[in-house]
Amino acid sequence: MLDLLAGFVAELRMAGIPVSLSEHLDAAEAIPHIPLEDREALKYALGASLVKSGAHWRAFETAFEVYFALRGPAYAIDADSATGELGDEARRTDGSGLAGSGGQRGQGAGGSGDAMTPEELADLLYRALAGANQALLAAVARHAVARFAGMEPGRPVGGTYYLYRTLRNLDIDGVLARLMAEHPGGAGTPRTASGDEPAPGDAPPELTPLEVRLLREEYQSRIDMLRREIEDEIRRRLVADRGSEALAKSLRAPLPEDIDFMHASREELAALRQALRPLSRKLAVRLARKRRHGRKGPLDFRATVRHSLSTGGVPVDPRFRFPRPAKPEIVVIADISGSVASFARFTLHLVHAISSQFSQVRSFVFIDGVDEVTSFFEGVDDPVEAVHRINTEADVVWVDGHSDYGHALSVFNERWGTEIGPRTSVLLLGDARNNYHASQAWVVGDIRKRARHVYWLNPEPRAYWDSGDSIVGEYGVHCDEVVECRTLRQLERFVGMLE
């Protein structure tokens, strides 16, 4: 068990979750207190002692499922047993009095795996979903994976591919539509696992929009349950095929702070947004402390007197005010064309979230035209709204709506260039993919002469720079630094060093 735990901890660290030695010890100490046959309890015990952030929970869960995958005869991998179980489950359901003539079907399914037609399987799935029958659902999931995923040993394909194949064959959308269409009346929605037989008479024939919505969500949540079952099953089979450690590597879910802005899925973007809020506060604290630190200022009379009380009124220990050096001004110029939009959005969020640490933050966005958007962030506590307004209202298209850094930068320099002074730090955000327009790189050099610093943040991996139509090198020579900035972690590091 200790070896297994050590391997598990190593895997968590590989996934980027910081696990300290003392946390590892805590986990080892916790295990004897947990009844080992209780897998959920083990999961929570390990989670509580090893993972100290809600954002890391998903990565932990994935690793846990792989490392402590269910084994044993009840979870045998071969297809026949899965099918047999399906038949059993269907029979049991029929025995408990569920409506429908599934008796013979169940029998047929119990015989052998291939005896069941896809229609029969679809029907079983329908019944499992309609009745919220978890056991049946799990059985259907296992059978479906065995049948549709087409998993072959040693095939170097990720789990998502199998998931996609299985779900496509099950025709989930069709089932949902059927559930919605065939649902009898409105009031008789199923509440328990025992079934949804509506009492005749009490169901009004028409559903209000509210009821339709609730109903759809109920089924949607059951379908999500099915999806999870299928994922579990696929993972189990993959573990059996490749072993825990190899699999853990390929399934590793990135932490929110390591998600690549450019390739984040919708779910991941939501996680990123969540992670951004505490991050911006942490950064603000760090910047403020940096600014307060060190040198002493003029005497603080009040604090000195208050402190002298402990020495009987003699001011032995004089207190001083801390000096607050001037805060830097920030000008953000962001490319918001489709290719880098999500990156620019996060950077604008972050900069505005910590704008209290700068004396002034001004934001500009461009595609091939350029526009100022500072006012959109003012007095708005919800950055999502501001971003939405930027995307709809800002006047950033000049000709065709394809990035033209050269034109945008020179227009910026003409209209706002004079406002850049020796205290201004200029941040340029973009991948510098200029669609082969003229670079006008001298503009950046011109800005650099007047500004305190010019930084270029590029959301592309360094290896792609200056390939194709990327001309970040041409601009880079005029900047203090060109920073690769693909994840929240890199963004945080960069903002932390801003002065």
Place this chain on the structure above:
Amino acid sequence: MTNGTTTIDGNTGLPLPGEPRFDSIGSVRSGLAGVDYLADEGIAGIVYLADRLAKPVLVEGPAGTGKTELAKSVARMTGSRLIRLQCYEGLDESKALYEWNYKKQLLRIQADAGQSWEQLEEDIFAEEFLLARPLLEAIRSPDPVVLLVDEVDRVELETEALLLEVLSEYQVSIPELGTVRATRIPMVFLTSNNTRELSEALKRRCLYLHVDYPDLDRERAIISTRVPGISAELADQVARIVRSIRSMDLKKHPSVSETIDWARTLVVLGVESIGAEEARDTLNILLKYRTDIERASKELVGADLGD
């Protein structure tokens, strides 16, 4: 001056953990259910572990999911006293740990002038002149206590360090007096709304419990236990509508406590089942932002009914 339960000495090392409070995870769960707190598997398991390992629990999650309530319920269940330290920006050690009672010390000095310095010094830094604040109080208490450090994310990063000694060693060092150690390890709960990242040092010392909105079944059960006189149908409907609202993109999602308030309101109003009308008229109990209310009523009951 020592009251027999407090040990003041220079020894290090943990105090004895004492008798375990709970036999099994199941007993934690049923015990919490006995005081009307419906714990899920994770919550009960971690409370159980916290007792066995003598570790504080850091409870994190959205506002209004029953973090504070958990500590209160554990106190009620074990029959302990609840000592609460409400954190806020600017909290310092004289508010959290202990403070010398200056006025009383001054009086003491003035009361008999002419004493030798040694005597006097020993005298005025005695426990008599110590004002115990929540953390010290929890450590010193002879009765079983549950210490609740509420909203720990509100204090500054630097202030967190105050908690470290108490949380890991269950002792408080007072330079003039020595070290006050707990005779019995209290159960400690820290809650955080995750408005900022807590320091590694603090997290490392705690068991971490993430409390999220409950799932449908648990929420339904919570409504049924906390709202007397609610019918099963109404509880079910309330839980499902709340789940639906939580899936929307709102500024602030309805919390469990707001859900309970809403259910209570519906019971008081004598609502049997929630139709579009009832939902629209009472949404302001569930949601606190105008834009949220507008959006939710639009999505729930259709655009034609929104005002």
